[in-house]
Amino acid sequence: MSQQEEMKNLTLLGSKETPYIFEYSPQVLESFDxxxxxxxxxxxxxxxxxTSLCPITGQPDFASIYISYIPDQLCVESKSLxxxxxSYRNHGDFHENCINTIGKDLVELLNPRYxxxxxxxxxxxxxxxxxxYNYGRPKTKYENxxxxxxxxxxxxPENIDNR
Incomplete structure (x- = not known):
């Protein structure tokens, strides 16, 4: 597959008119082969x-998010990620729900090995x-x-000196 074919479905990378969506928006995610x-x-x-918002108080919650995966046929495009x-910036949800939703959205998009x-x-x-949150493809070594x-x-656990 040529690089041009590989990028034909990417709409955000290189766009000079990037839309910034301020509410949870999984449809913005894109992938490439x-x-x-x-x-x-x-x-x-x-x-x-x-950044997300507390669903009760509306106060901002800040985090570092770490996403690691072993791809299969698709990779997530970084600008769309x-x-x-x-898009979580004005989304009110508990921390646990944010992380699980991010994981499930990426599994749905990519069908990764892990x-x-x-x-x-x-x-x-x-x-x-x-x-x-983690996911391993069922009935494979990645599930184990x-x-x-x-x-x-x-x-x-790491030493926490910045929070």
Whole structure:
């Protein structure tokens, strides 16, 4: 497949008129063909400026979101992912729901071999919440991988000095 064919369905990358949507919008996500589907490899995204709203108080919640996945046939286009995460800016939901929804939306878009989403929210009211979601394709080694990573994902918590 040529690079031009690969990019034919990407509407946001390179656009000079990027629409910024201020409410949860999964339809903004785009994907492209993985030219290396014969390899297992991780793709990792770090979003240190994620913002959503508390559904009760309307106060802003801030987080760093970490997304890692092993693609199969599709990869998420990074600008569309940025705009998708930005669409949470005025969305009121609990931290746990945001992280699970992000994970499920990406699984629906990509059908990856493996995917995980970890949100590290700054404290509000003296407590921080760090929800973790993962997915491993059923009936494959990735399902076992997901189970093991879920059991062990926080065995060695990092030193938290910025929250």
């Amino acid at each position: 993985n030219r290396h589907a014969d390899n297992d490899y991780f793709i990792k995204f770090n979003c240190p400026e994620f 940025k705009l998708y995460l930005f 995917l995980e989403v970890w949100g590290k929210f700054t404290p509000r009211g003296g407590i921080s919440i760090d929800p973790y 991988m997901a189970e093991q990573r879920l059991f062990n994902h926080d065995l060695y």
